Amino acid sequence: MASLVSLRQHLPDIMETVFERNREADEKRIQEYQAVLTIQAWFRSVRVQAFIRHLHKSATIIQKHWRGHLGRAVYRVMITNLVYIMRHNYYNAMATKIQKMWRGFYVRKYVFDYYSRKRYLEGLIVKNEVVRREIEELREQKESESRRRKEIEAERKLQEYAAKHRYLLSTQVVPGIYNSPFKPHPDEMEFVLRKVKPHPPNMPKPKRDSRSGIIIPESPPLPQTEPLPPIGQKPQMFAIIQGPFRDPSEVQKQRYKPLQPTLRVATSYTSTEEARAAMKAKEWIMRVNDNIFVPFSRRDRDYEPLLHTTSKYGHLPYGSRYFRETNEGGNISTTERFQPVVSPIPVFDKLNDTYSKGTETVP
């Protein structure tokens, strides 16, 4: 109880204190609250920061590994590329070497082949020689030709001169100018003059065409005509016969020509029989064996009359009527139409022998 008493005793104090304290508490509440808040915030932030730091650390680790992974991949690609490029360069260098060697070889072998070039040049020298020789030959040939032509021309001129001046030839009495008596032997020209023929007398100038200058050949000679009979002559005993007549000699020949009988007249009438007999006689002379040769297959056979030729109604006019259809009514005349004329055609025998008409000279 005492305590209660004491308490009671102290109650105002206590109350005051309580009040004091409450006031104090109220006064400081906000501050404390703020402080608490700050502390809490701090604490919480520390926690969160620690967590975040943890997270960052973890993320860094993850990133580190991931980046390492990616980097290694990139690295691998780079390495491959690098190796590829290195190899490529190396191959190129080697290819260049091969190409170099090959090109060198190829050019030496085919393009700038020393030996083929040498051969070519040697061949060229030979070819040049050949061409030179050929051309030289051709030139010589031409030169000799022209020389010959000139010689011929000179010779012709000399001959012409000589022919023109043939009167300078010496005679027995008077020596010519080329045959001076004061010289031991005559000039060469003298002999030329001796050989040459004198010019023929000048012919009339050939007629030339006035435009082209071509010589017109002379027209062929006109036919020679007989001189006309003198005019005013007395008429002959006979009247002058006019007209174209045959040459008298021809007429004479015609008149006195020997008899030329036709073949028919000249032949004997029995000439066939005579000829046959003559042939038989000749054959008989030449024959060795008189027995006649008979073919062994031949037999004598009885005549067998045909069926339709032995009919009792008489035989058919076979072979005489039925081969050709005849229409007698179509003919103009009923008499025989063909007259056998055995008239000779003497013209054929007398061809080229006479000018007369055939019928007039029938013998």
Added chain:
Amino acid sequence: MSTRQVLQVFEQYQKARTTFVQTVAELASRSQNIEILQNAGAMSLLRPLLLDIVPSVQQTAALALGRLANYNEDLAEAVVKADILPQLVYSLAEQNRFYKKAASFVLRAVAKHSPGLAQSVVDCGALDALVICLEEFDPGVKEAAAWALGYIARHNAELAQSVVDAGAVPLLVLCIQEPELSLKRISASALSDICKHSPELAQTVVDAGAIAHLAQMVLNPDAKLKRQVFSALSQISKHSVDLAEMVVEAEIFPAVLTCLKDQDEYVRKNVATLIREIAKHTPELSQLIVNAGGVASVVDYVGESKGNVRLPGVMMLGYVAAHSENLAMAVIVSKQGVTQLAITLAEEPEDHIQAAAAWALGQIGRHTPEHAKAVAVANVLPRLLKCYIRADASEDLQTKSKRALKNILQKCVHLPALEPLLHDAPPNILKHVVGQFSKVLPHDPAARRLFVTSGGLKKVQEIKSEPGSALHEYINTINNCFPEEIVKYYSPGYSDQLLERVEQYQAIA
């Protein structure tokens, strides 16, 4: 009685006219009479006679006019100014063939002198009339017309083109095929005149089928015809590769070479020109000519001819050698190819031929050391040098010989041939000579020895060169090949140095 008297007057007048024109025509054929005739007014008197009623007077008047116009350009101009040409052209179509011949002669004589006169002939419409004359039956008329056409076409490309436009080419090609030699000659010359101006004109002539007919006449025995034929072929082939190939395809090749030995000088010259014109185009064409043995015959030709006739042969060798080193070698191995060129260079008095020879030699020697040696051995270098430093040499010759020297020297390693040049070459040539020595000497001990004994080294020491120039470097390179004492020994002034040393020497008492 009175009729007869009247007629007699006319007869006398006609006779007088005839004698007048005949005498004038005869007088006009001598050059010394022409001026007198001109002063006497022959031109104005002849003009009315062109319209005379008597054909023979007309013809002779035309002939006399032609002779006058033929004489010189002034007279030809006088003919043009007197308005005679339209009359002639007008009557060219109508008159008989004698008149046509004479009128063509006048046209030819006028057109011959200058392009202007030829143009005035064309302006009169003469071309059509002349082309119609080409279709005439008479070869003499054709000849005269072809001649006139050729003279018109000769001057320039325009006139030639107008001749072509008038349709003359096919008819000229027909004229070539005629049997008359003179007609062939003149129409070939006309074709040559037409196609010399431009590739197009040449192509026109080729299209008319001229080549085949021309190629047929290559071996014709007539020299004058051959001249014209070869001239025409070369004028055709000079323009382009195609045309040259067409000429070659006409199979002229081995046959043409025989004409290089023809008796006629101009035939030879024209053949050489033809070969040159073909060879200049491509290496293949040159090769073809070389393979046909053309180089040997051209070399012979160069050796046998003199003066201007030589020129095409020399140029042909140059062209062939310029194409490739193989062809240049072919020229060298064709016996005396280089020698003949060297002889040409030495003995021809005219500069342009020397220049051509120098150029050809340069083309031969510029390929390889082998080529250069072949050229150098023929003792060409001193001659080229002489041509270069000669005072009266033309500019062309100087440039050509300088370039040739340079080309040859840059390839030449044949030192004995280079030695003489050390002594008398001007600095710009000396540079190349010393350069060649500096290339060879470091690798050739025997040559070094020879170089010293022949006095080359001494000469080199005497050359004054600016430090830093190419020549200086070359000299240094040469000096480096020799021991120092020898170089010093040959240096100018070394003897003075020695003497100085003698003076300074303290004699041992």
